[in-house]
Amino acid sequence: MNYFPDEVIEHVFDFVTSHKDRNAISLVCKSWYKIERYSRQKVFIGNCYAINPERLLRRFPCLKSLTLKGKPHFADFNLVPHEWGGFVLPWIEALARSRVGLEELRLKRMVVTDESLELLSRSFVNFKSLVLVSCEGFTTDGLASIAANCRHLRDLDLQENEIDDHRGQWLSCFPDTCTTLVTLNFACLEGETNLVALERLVARSPNLKSLKLNRAVPLDALARLMVCAPQIVDLGVGSYENDPDSESYLKLKAAIKKCTLLRSLSGFLEAAPHCLSAFHPICHNLTSLNLSYAAEIHGSHLIKLIQHCKKLQRLWILDSIGDKGLEVVASTCKELQELRVFPSDLLGGGNTAVTEEGLVAISAGCPKLHSILYFCQQMTNAALVTVAKNCPNFIRFRLCILEPNKPDHVTSQPLDEGFGAIVKACKSLRRLSLSGLLTDQVFLYIGMYANQLEMLSIAFAGDTDKGMLYVLNGCKKMKKLEIRDSPFGDTALLADVSKYETMRSLWMSSCEVTLSGCKRLAQKAPWLNVEIINENDNNRMEENGHEGRQKVDKLYLYRTVVGTRMDAPPFVWIL
Amino acid sequence: MAKEGLGLEITELRLGLPGDNYSEISIWGSKNKKRVLSDMMTSSSLNTENENGVVSSAEDESLPVVKSQAVGWPPVCSYRRKKNNEEASKAIGYVKVSMDGVPYLRKIDLGSSNSYNNLATVLENLFGCIGLGVAKEGKKCEYINIIIYEDKDRDWMLVGDVPWQMFKESCKRLRIVKRSDATGFGLQRD
Numbered sequence: 212m213n214y215f216p217d218e219v220i221e222h223v224f225d226f227v228t229s230h231k232d233r234n235a236i237s238l239v240c241k242s243w244y245k246i247e248r249y250s251r252q253k254v255f256i257g258n259c260y261a262i263n264p265e266r267l268l269r270r271f272p273c274l275k276s277l278t279l280k281g282k283p284h285f286a287d288f289n290l291v292p293h294e295w296g297g298f299v300l301p302w303i304e305a306l307a308r309s310r311v312g313l314e315e316l317r318l319k320r321m322v323v324t325d326e327s328l329e330l331l332s333r334s335f336v337n338f339k340s341l342v343l344v345s346c347e348g349f350t351t352d353g354l355a356s357i358a359a360n361c362r363h364l365r366d367l368d369l370q371e372n373e374i375d376d377h378r379g380q381w382l383s384c385f386p387d388t389c390t391t392l393v394t395l396n397f398a399c400l401e402g403e404t405n406l407v408a409l410e411r412l413v414a415r416s417p418n419l420k421s422l423k424l425n426r427a428v429p430l431d432a433l434a435r436l437m438v439c440a441p442q443i444v445d446l447g448v449g450s451y452e453n454d455p456d457s458e459s460y461l462k463l464k465a466a467i468k469k470c471t472l473l474r475s476l477s478g479f480l481e482a483a484p485h486c487l488s489a490f491h492p493i494c495h496n497l498t499s500l501n502l503s504y505a506a507e508i509h510g511s512h513l514i515k516l517i518q519h520c521k522k523l524q525r526l527w528i529l530d531s532i533g534d535k536g537l538e539v540v541a542s543t544c545k546e547l548q549e550l551r552v553f554p555s556d557l558l559g560g561g562n563t564a565v566t567e568e569g570l571v572a573i574s575a576g577c578p579k580l581h582s583i584l585y586f587c588q589q590m591t592n593a594a595l596v597t598v599a600k601n602c603p604n605f606i607r608f609r610l611c612i613l614e615p616n617k618p619d620h621v622t623s624q625p626l627d628e629g630f631g632a633i634v635k636a637c638k639s640l641r642r643l644s645l646s647g648l649l650t651d652q653v654f655l656y657i658g659m660y661a662n663q664l665e666m667l668s669i670a671f672a673g674d675t676d677k678g679m680l681y682v683l684n685g686c687k688k689m690k691k692l693e694i695r696d697s698p699f700g701d702t703a704l705l706a707d708v709s710k711y712e713t714m715r716s717l718w719m720s721s722c723e724v725t726l727s728g729c730k731r732l733a734q735k736a737p738w739l740n741v742e743i744i745n746e747n748d749n750n751r752m753e754e755n756g757h758e759g760r761q762k763v764d765k766l767y768l769y770r771t772v773v774g775t776r777m778d779a780p781p782f783v784w785i786l
Numbered sequence: 787m788a789k790e791g792l793g794l795e796i797t798e799l800r801l802g803l804p805g806d807n808y809s810e811i812s813i814w815g816s817k818n819k820k821r822v823l824s825d826m827m828t829s830s831s832l833n834t835e836n837e838n839g840v841v842s843s844a845e846d847e848s849l850p851v852v853k854s855q856a857v858g859w860p861p862v863c864s865y866r867r868k869k870n871n872e873e874a875s876k877a878i879g880y881v882k883v884s885m886d887g888v889p890y891l892r893k894i895d896l897g898s899s900n901s902y903n904n905l906a907t908v909l910e911n912l913f914g915c916i917g918l919g920v921a922k923e924g925k926k927c928e929y930i931n932i933i934i935y936e937d938k939d940r941d942w943m944l945v946g947d948v949p950w951q952m953f954k955e956s957c958k959r960l961r962i963v964k965r966s967d968a969t970g971f972g973l974q975r976d
Contacts, residue, residue, distance in 0.1 A: 288858030345865065371865040399865070503866075506873040554860055557870050586860060613860050644861075670859070696856070 217242075221250045230255045249273055256280065257690075257715050259297060259321065260740065263773045264305030275314045276340075277306070281321035283718050283767055284668075285693055287345065290720055290765065292746055294780045300327040301778075307334035315340040315366075322346070328353030332360035340366035340394075350375040351400065358384035366394035368421075376402030383408035392416040396423035398447045398478060406432045414439040423447025426480045431459035437466035445499075446470075447478035451486060464489045477501035477527075484512035494519030498546075501527040503553045514539050524548045524579075529555040530564035530586060537569035541576025549582040554613060567594035574601035582607040589620040590647055595629025599636035608633055609644035615671040615696075618648040625649055631656035634664075644668040654678035658685025665690040672697050679703035683710050693718040701728030708735045716769035724766055727759035732768070733786035740775060741768045743784040885913050885931075885962040896954055902946055909933065909962065935960050 224247060227233055237247040253276040256262060268274065281297025299321045306313055313335040323346045331338065338361045351374065357367060358381055382405045385392075392412070397404075404427040413419060413436050421444060424433065428449035437443065467473075473493050482505050497520050502508055508516075509531040517523075517536070523544040530552050532540075540547070550573060552565055567590045574580065574597065581604050590612050610630075618625055626647040634640060634657050641663055645653065649672035657664065658681035665688050673679065679699040682692065683706065692714065700723030711717060726743070733741040744765035775785050862870070884891045892912050899905045933945040937956040945953065945960070 285858065287863035288861050289864055290858045345863065371863065373865065504869055506870075553866065554862065555870070557860065557862060557867060586862075611860055615856065615859065668861075670861070695858075 217246050220246050224250050228253075252276055253315075254278070258769050258771075259299075259302070260776050261715070261769060261771045261773070264302045266773065268305065268309045268311060272309075272311065274306075274311050276317075277302075277313065277315070278317040278319075279321060280319045283320075283693065283716060284691065285695065285718055285720070286320055290695070291767075292744065292780075292782065293347070295744065295783060296776065296778055296780070297321045298778060299323050300330075303327045303331050303334070307331075312337055314338055315342075317342040317344075318346055319344040320346065322348040323353070324348050325350055325353035325356070329356040332356040337363060339363050339391075340368075342366060342368040342370070343372050344370045345372065347373040351377045351381045351402070354397075355381040355384040358382070358389075359386065362386075362389065363391055364389060365391055365418075367392070368394050368396045369399055370396065372399050374400055376400050378402040380405055380408065382412060385412050387415070390415050391418065393418050394421040394445075395419065396421060396447065398423040398425050398449070398480070400425045400427075403427045410435055410439065416440075417442070419443065421445035421475075423478060424449035426450055430463060430486075434459045434463035434466055437463065437470060441466070441469040442472055443470055444472050445475040445477075446473060448476070448482075449478060449480055451479050451482040460486060460489065468492050471496070473497070475499035475501075477504075479505035479508055482507045484508050484510070487512050487516050490516065491519050495521055498522055499525040501525075503527040503529055503551065505529070506531075506555060518543050520544060522546055525550075527551040527553070529553050531555045532565070532569075534565055534569035534572065537565060538572045538576075541572040544577060546579060547573075547577040548579050550577075550580065551584040552586055553584075554586040564588065567591050570594060571597050571601075574598040578602070579604075581605055584609040584611075584644075586611045586613060588613055589617065590626060590629065591619045591621050592624060592626055592629035592632075593619075593621070595626065596632040599632040603636040604639065605633065605637040606639055607642040608637065608640060609642065609668070610646055611644065612646040615646070616648045617646075625652070627652040627656065631660075634660040639663055642666040645672055646670060650674050651678040651681070654681040658682050661686055663688055667692050669694040669697055671695075673699060676700055676703035680706055683707060687713075689713070690715045692716075694720070694722060696721045698723050700724050701731075704728055705732055705735075708732060711736060711739055711768060712770050714770065716767065718765075718767050719763075720765040722762075722766075724763050725759065726761050726763055729763055729766060730759075730786055738770060738772070739768050740771050741766070741786040742779070743786065744782065745784060746782050881957060881959050883909065883912065883960040883962065886964055886967065888913065894960075896957060899954075901950055902953075905945070906933070909960070913962065930965055931962050932965050933960060933962055 220243070224233075224236065227236060230253070233247060233251060237244045248270050250273065251271045252273060254267065254271055254274055255278045256267070257280050259279045259281050267277075279299065279302065281299075282291050282295060285291060286295070297320060299318055307330055314337050316331065316338075317340075323343060328349055331341070333356075341357060341361075341364075349372075354367070354369075354374075357364065364385075385408075389412075393416075395412075395416075404425060406428065409428070410432065413422065419440050420442070422436070422440060423445070424436075424447055426449050428436075430451055433448060433451075437446075467489055470493055474496060476490065476497055476499070479502060484507060487508065494516065500517075500520060500523055502513070506529065509529070513528075513532060514536055517526075517539055521543055524546050526540065526544065526547060526549070528536075528551070532552070537552075540550075552569070555564065565585070565587045567587065570583075570585055570587065570590075571594050573583075578601075580602050583605065584607075587610070590610065619629070627650055630643075630645060630649070630653050634643070640661055643657070643661065643664060643666070645668065651674045654673060654677070657667070661667075664686045667682060667686070667689065669692075676699055678697070679694070680703050682689070683703065689710075695718075699719065704719070704724050705728060729741055729743060733739065743763050744767060745763075779785055879895065879897050880893045881896050882891050882893055894908055894912065896905075899908060934942050935945050935953070935957045936959045937943050938958065940958075942961070948956075
């Protein structure tokens with residue numbers, strides 16, 4: 212390829228879009244590395260502490276789109292203290308200083324402040340797309356800056372963030388000249404919404420494809436919005452309570468019928484289930500349905516809705532659907548690829564909402580299923596073996612039996628064989644979450660068969676260090692390993708230090724690793740950040756004479772090329 | 787649950803110090819940092835009759851429900867968990883309150899009340915009356931008006947008998963009656 216001019220090679224590279232592939236071509240030779248880095252527009256950084264913005268910009272000066280992830284996954288479950296880190300401000304400041312032409316910013320589990328949003332909105336003339344997922348630290352004032360200053364804003368997508376709602380007028384901060392919106396998702400906002408401003412905004416946004424409303428948008432407003440936006444593809448309904456005979460409801464029914472491009476439906480944060488029939492006319496077009504926040508939709512109304520959705524590819528639902536409901540899904544949704552069943556009762560009321568029967572039914576009825584997240588009360592090895600046989604194409608398999616350490620409820624055996632069958636059959640499995648009673652045996656299977664596994668979540672499982680060793684030795688593609696409440700200790704941790712260079716990160720909490728083990732690891736691997744998160748006794752770990760053998764509560768280690776981070780709070784000890 | 791009594795506990799794998807018998811999880815950290823499973827996991831004391839799944843007795847009413855569960859378990863993201871809790875408490879919500887002799891009804895947010903005394907105060911303010919009280923067990927009832935409520939079974943019950951949380955969940959509507967009229971409802975109080 213040396214006889215092609217650079218421009219030709221660059222043109223060819225334009226067709227290579229996935230991060231993996233672009234990373235691969237940059238390794239071929241020096242000249243390709245150079246061409247690739249100048250033509251790279253999109254960069255994905257899975258751990259914001261693995262690199263710093265200065266080095267990022269040195270390598271990719273033509274950056275247009277940046278994705279950053281901050282806190283480790285277990286932060287979702289309150290296992291990481293709020294002040295741990297993941298601040299986006301230094302990144303935005305650096306990008307602003309470098310005058311790179313940033314157009315897209317996508318953040319997950321990061322701390323975002325109003326100041327950073329303000330700076331973002333003022334620094335990049337062509338800024339188009341802001342996607343914030345599971346972030347925190349900002350208010351609607353920050354959103355107001357984005358609305359006011361980003362003249363070409365295309366996407367404002369806020370997913371499951373903790374936003375302080377100042378009930379301000381952020382929606383009215385979009386200037387009248389702003390007509391470029393394609394995505395507007397503010398479902399996670401808690402406060403009131405300026406409905407007039409919203410309606411005007413939607414009316415002047417002919418390209419609007421995705422609109423997800425918050426709870427404060429009532430049915431009559433929804434009706435008016437849908438009349439303005441019949442081109443909508445993705446709709447998140449806010450409030451859906453109404454008297455079925457009212458004028459708004461009839462108007463809504465008429466408007467919905469015109470939304471022939473509608474493919475994705477979500478929300479129903481407050482719902483009057485008997486009104487769902489207004490959506491039946493478009494259900495046959497739906498490919499995605501997310502009712503996982505619609506606690507009031509269940510029973511026959513839910514079933515009737517689903518029976519109309521024959522083309523569904525993605526379904527997120529609460530376990531109140533029951534096994535019987537899942538059987539309806541299995542017989543109706545033959546195109547189903549992704550299913551998530553969330554628990555509706557987190558307080559452990561003991562209502563047997565879904566069991567292994569629902570899972571088996573789905574696996575039998577939906578041949579295209581490749582991703583599943585399933586919270587259930589009970590499971591059996593036999594069911595998992597059947598599921599593995601029915602669906603050998605799983606890419607993501609996440610099973611959460613609500614009660615930790617629960618065995619096969621029929622045989623009282625551990626679920627090793629069941630999960631073993633899954634990893635053996637599903638040769639493309641990339642993500643796996645385990646639960647129930649599990650011994651070292653399941654890890655033997657995982658190490659042996661899960662060759663493509665990149666992410667593994669372990670909780671309350673295993674017997675000895677051997678379990679963890681099977682995984683570390685066997686899973687060559689492991690990227691993220693997260694373990695809680697399992698008896699793995701220093702022996703497993705230290706067995707192969709070089710393994711961690713091939714991984715993005717390792718999380719271990721409430722395991723058997725000790726402080727001296729972590730210290731030894733940090734010594735052997737200076738290219739790792741080994742963080743000990745110890746919220747309770749800041750200094751006890753150091754002072755105590757027996758410190759070596761003291762167990763570490765939370766360990767988070769990750770590879771990095773920029774050394775120890777400077778923004779760690781006092782309770783995080785980086786060895 | 788079906789396997790209780792088969793003596794299989796001895797073969798169970800569990801985390802914990804020897805001799806530990808599913809003691810309660812310490813959420814806020816303790817000398818032994820191990821997390822052990824609470825007796826919520828296997829004991830039958832967790833059944834639907836218990837309010838909110840709290841296993842322990844009245845002294846724990848002030849503690850959050852999370853006491854009987856592992857931190858961050860089940861692994862539901864905190865945003866979703868918050869929404870779930872909001873749904874659960876929303877279910878309590880507003881109830882109608884009528885007062886004898888008053889031609890219109892009022893509504894109060896039972897979900898935002900936190901005790902019987904608080905409720906009595908709120909009702910007093912609402913109807914501008916005094917001498918409203920929650921009858922206490924064993925004490926002589928000195929109030930002019932007493933509060934009764936309609937429960938899920940459509941029975942009229944005297945407010946104050948059951949623990950606050952249980953009352954909140956079963957109360958469908960409230961009524962303030964004159965004590966002198968109370969005998970008509972089968973209340974044996976003096």
